Amino acid sequence: KNEVEQSPQNLTAQEGEFITINCSYSVGISALHWLQQHPGGGIVSLFMLSSGKKKHGRLIATINIQEKHSSLHITASHPRDSAVYICAVHNQGGKLIFGQGTELSVKP
Amino acid sequence: DAEITQSPRHKITETGRQVTLACHQTWNHNNMFWYRQDLGHGLRLIHYSYGVQDTNKGEVSDGYSVSRSNTEDLPLTLESAASSQTSVYFCASSGQYQETQYFGPGTRLLVL
Numbered sequence: 001k002n003e004v005e006q007s008p009q010n011l012t013a014q015e016g017e018f019i020t021i022n023c024s025y026s027v028g029i030s031a032l033h034w035l036q037q038h039p040g041g042g043i044v045s046l047f048m049l050s051s052g053k054k055k056h057g058r059l060i061a062t063i064n065i066q067e068k069h070s071s072l073h074i075t076a077s078h079p080r081d082s083a084v085y086i087c088a089v090h091n092q093g094g095k096l097i098f099g100q101g102t103e104l105s106v107k108p
Numbered sequence: 109d110a111e112i113t114q115s116p117r118h119k120i121t122e123t124g125r126q127v128t129l130a131c132h133q134t135w136n137h138n139n140m141f142w143y144r145q146d147l148g149h150g151l152r153l154i155h156y157s158y159g160v161q162d163t164n165k166g167e168v169s170d171g172y173s174v175s176r177s178n179t180e181d182l183p184l185t186l187e188s189a190a191s192s193q194t195s196v197y198f199c200a201s202s203g204q205y206q207e208t209q210y211f212g213p214g215t216r217l218l219v220l
Contacts, residue, residue, distance in 0.1 A: 033208070043198060043211035086150070095166070096141075096209065098151040 003027050006087050006099040013106050019074040021102045023087030026068065033096070034061050034072050035086040043086070046072075077106045110135040114199050114212040122220055127186040129215050131199030139202045140182040141209065142166075142174060144195040151198065157182055189219045 004025045013019050023032070034046040047054050047061040049070075054061050058077075063070040074081055087099040112133040121127050131140065142154040143166075153166030155174040163174050171193060173185045186193055196216050200209040 035211075041196065041214045043200075043214075045208045045210070048208050088151075095153060095156070096151075100148070100150040 002100070003091075003097050004087055004089055004099040006085075006102050008102060009100065010103045011105070013077050013104070015078060015106055015108050017077050017106075019077050019081075019104065019106075021072045021085050021087075021104070023070045023072070023099055024068060025070075025087075025089050025097075027089065027097065028092050029068075029089040030092065030094075031090040032063055032070050033088040033090070034070075035088060037084040037086060037101070039083070046085075074104075079106045079108050082106050112199060112201055112210050112212040114197075114215050116215060117213065118216045120218045120220065121189050123189055123191060125189050127189050127217070129184045129186075129197055129199075129217070131182045131184065131212055132180055133199075133201045133210070133212075134180065135201055135203065135210060136179060137201035137203045137210075138179070139204075139207075139209075140176070141200045141202075142172070142182065142184045143198045143200065144168065144193075145198060145214075146195050154184065154197075155182075186217075189217075191219050193217065194219045 007022045031050045033048050037043045058075045060073040084101040084103050086101045088096045115130045138159045141156045143151045145151050152168045157163050157176040198214050199212040202209045
């Protein structure tokens with residue numbers, strides 16, 4: 001079983017829909033990251049959080065440390081949000097452990 | 109603007125050849141990392157460095173080596189390329205322990 005699990009693996013949405021991607025982890029962590037990888041391959045860090053909630057534009061990330069769970073929400077989704085979203089956790093040893101990613105496609 | 113670059117962006121080589129992938133960052137970050145990304149596995153850590161002359165093995169380090177002679181560069185060497193090393197390789201850097209990592213654009217390597 002992977003230490004970081006994401007769901008769903010694939011997601012297709014219509015433009016304007018509210019989207020949620022989930023991440024569950026089984027190890028002790030010091031921080032959790034959400035990354036975005038566009039079709040061209042580049043990887044960009046969206047959020048790093050260790051508690052509570054962070055918001056940047058239409059993106060919201062939440063984490064529940066007790067439940068070992070995080071969610072990434074996209075409000076008013078747009079075709080340019082189409083990408084792979086990757087959850088990663090910093091384990092107690094300081095290394096990043098990655099989920100396998102959620103491929104999101106937003107249709108106009 | 110500070111950045112992290114990788115070269116080459118695409119490489120085709122033959123089994124048994126030595127290959128070196130370059131990673132250069134101008135963030136003045138102490139921490140640098142090499143990952144490989146394969147379908148079905150996500151990103152996996154190959155080697156990492158927390159400063160000049162410091163190198164450490166990650167979870168998939170067999171067949172790879174790195175050296176850190178300055179802050180800016182962490183080249184990744186495949187000693188004798190194997191077809192199983194066909195992958196996309198990403199370099200990343202961060203300023204402090206457990207901070208946000210900044211990723212390079214990736215290198216696509218095909219070993220024939």
